Amino acid sequence: MARVVVDVMLKPEILDPQGQAVANALPRLGVSGVESVRIGKRIEIDFAGDADLDRAREIADKLLANPVIEDFTVRVSDGDA
């Protein structure tokens, strides 16, 4: 079994209101020093055999991310991240 991780984040120029809500809530927790919070998706794809990055990229492109508003990265999981 091999795992591929796909990270999908809104493009930097696209406003993320839910991340903004988290950032705005921090002062009430007594937290300062945070400049921004962005919330995206992390998708774990487990392959029966070897990790297939090309396949994972195709899955991300068609079923996980909208290329107009989101960027994604695909990588084999090293168990740490």
Add this chain to the structure above:
Amino acid sequence: MARVVVDVMLKPEILDPQGQAVANALPRLGVSGVESVRIGKRIEIDFAGDADLDRAREIADKLLANPVIEDFTVRVSDGDA
């Protein structure tokens, strides 16, 4: 500026129907060999100064993850993941 990444995933024993939907859609793309797909959240927290893992953990615990159904990990971003 320093970035902390928080990954939030449903606990393994909690069914993820949206990940299941992606997995079920794969045969129509001609993709086989995928055992499972799980969809979680990836949050990027940018600190004005040094990365503060303890603060990030507190934010995750209170505003990003529900510990009953989700697990989270917190790490300083190395720029790769």
Add this chain to the structure above:
Amino acid sequence: MARVVVDVMLKPEILDPQGQAVANALPRLGVSGVESVRIGKRIEIDFAGDADLDRAREIADKLLANPVIEDFTVRVSDGDA
């Protein structure tokens, strides 16, 4: 064409940290008087012919909601909601 709307919300006893983040951010907007905010999903299913509530319920049950942590309702859209 007929539309069915599926609303999926976390069960009331399940904590919703992202809704909590929004609620905690409100004082900074000068908003008071809000007791709680809960964030769920709204899914619009368009049928080629008549709206099929039974089919929509099956789709919700298998691909949209996790019955352990979420409740869902299914209804034909009246164009207002």
Add this chain to the structure above:
Amino acid sequence: MARVVVDVMLKPEILDPQGQAVANALPRLGVSGVESVRIGKRIEIDFAGDADLDRAREIADKLLANPVIEDFTVRVSDGDA
């Protein structure tokens, strides 16, 4: 207590890959006749006193929806939807 419901959906011209994944998974469930599936957010805002639609609209505009890619509607809940 009064509830306001905010529905947030991607604008019609914005591709929704997760809705697409659900739609693509339907044939495997034996479901035909579905033209499209779109996945958005439903937010329930509970006010301590009267429902305040203007406040809810402001919350949606600042913390729930991104007006560049999403449309939202705000309405007082009638208990049915």
